[in-house]
Amino acid sequence: MDSRIPAFRLPTGKAMPALGLGTWQLTGDVCTAAATKALGLGYTHIDTADFYGNHAEIAQALANASRKRGELFLTSKVKPFDLRHDDLKASAARLLEELKTEYLDLLLIHWPNKEIPMAETFTALAELVAEGKARHIGVSNFTVRHLTEALQVSKVPIAVNQVEFHPGLYQKELLAFCKEHDILVTAYSPLGRGGLTDDAALAAIGEAHGKSAGQVALRWLHQHGIVAIPKASSEAHLKENMDIFDFSLTDEEMARIDALPGKRLVNPPFAEFED
Numbered sequence: 001m002d003s004r005i006p007a008f009r010l011p012t013g014k015a016m017p018a019l020g021l022g023t024w025q026l027t028g029d030v031c032t033a034a035a036t037k038a039l040g041l042g043y044t045h046i047d048t049a050d051f052y053g054n055h056a057e058i059a060q061a062l063a064n065a066s067r068k069r070g071e072l073f074l075t076s077k078v079k080p081f082d083l084r085h086d087d088l089k090a091s092a093a094r095l096l097e098e099l100k101t102e103y104l105d106l107l108l109i110h111w112p113n114k115e116i117p118m119a120e121t122f123t124a125l126a127e128l129v130a131e132g133k134a135r136h137i138g139v140s141n142f143t144v145r146h147l148t149e150a151l152q153v154s155k156v157p158i159a160v161n162q163v164e165f166h167p168g169l170y171q172k173e174l175l176a177f178c179k180e181h182d183i184l185v186t187a188y189s190p191l192g193r194g195g196l197t198d199d200a201a202l203a204a205i206g207e208a209h210g211k212s213a214g215q216v217a218l219r220w221l222h223q224h225g226i227v228a229i230p231k232a233s234s235e236a237h238l239k240e241n242m243d244i245f246d247f248s249l250t251d252e253e254m255a256r257i258d259a260l261p262g263k264r265l266v267n268p269p270f271a272e273f274e275d
């Protein structure tokens with residue numbers, strides 16, 4: 001693992017790089033080029049999903065990289081319509097084929113689906129862990145209510161909850177619940193879908209550290225013990241986003257960012273959020 005990007009510990013004791021490349025809306029040659037560039041710069045963690053339609057491009061970038069599979073951390077996600085036992089097993093087998101890999105470091109349920117009993121879904125996930133096809137399993141877009149139910153039925157640790165998290169959406173209670181249950185939080189849309197990169201309050205804090213508003217947003221997540229997966233396509237953005245491990249925000253700066261206003265940016269019709 002590249003020494004420039006630190007890692008957080010998963011319940012298995014394995015390391016998860018604290019920063020990865022998000023790939024939603026990255027497809028085709030732009031996706032292959034961005035992921036290849038990221039791996040060349042020292043990123044070792046890539047986040048994709050069945051929904052993103054870019055597994056072939058990610059597989060190509062992994063093939064272009066000189067790194068061994070064991071040095072990389074690859075996450076993908078199953079669609080919420082594929083959570084029946086047999087659908088999930090078939091979906092996972094196809095994801096592995098598309099990604100040209102024997103296993104995923106992390107396999108997530110992309111969104112909860114109240115129509116399908118969680119016990120059935122988590123039985124399939126535990127089987128995938130036993131078969132060595134998923135090193136860890138987890139969830140995404142789960143609220144405390146979903147997690148409470150999942151923790152009751154899962155026979156394997158729920159390693160991660162990937163949720164929208166950024167200075168405009170400080171999900172304090174959810175973070176505390178996850179920490180209490182040893183679930184690592186991964187922040188999606190950590191730059192507020194790009195909107196926080198010119199936020200005046202973050203820029204003012206960054207000035208004292210010689211850092212940009214986006215770097216302050218990513219550093220705030222890191223100091224809260226949260227993995228971040230910013231999506232970036234240019235080399236300049238990829239480099240800027242990983243250059244956050246040589247400075248610290250003070251307690252006072254952290255508190256100011258905690259209190260910033262904002263709102264949820266990702267809320268599709270099938271979401272099961274309570275706010």
Ligand SMILES: NC(=O)c1ccc[n+]([C@@H]2O[C@H](COP(=O)([O-])OP(=O)(O)OC[C@H]3O[C@@H](n4cnc5c(N)ncnc54)[C@H](OP(=O)(O)O)[C@@H]3O)[C@@H](O)[C@H]2O)c1
Binds near residue numbers: 162266
């Ligand atoms: N589990 C889920 O349901 C879910 C939902 C949403 C997202 N995600 C994951 O989270 C990842 C990140 O979230 P996101 O893509 O929504 O948004 P994001 O990472 O918050 O923001 C991405 C945007 O910021 C821009 N950007 C990146 N670095 C920048 C920099 N240094 N300066 C200025 N602009 C910069 C990118 O532009 P360029 O491309 O031009 O660099 C892009 O437009 C996704 O790609 C996906 O992997 C998961």
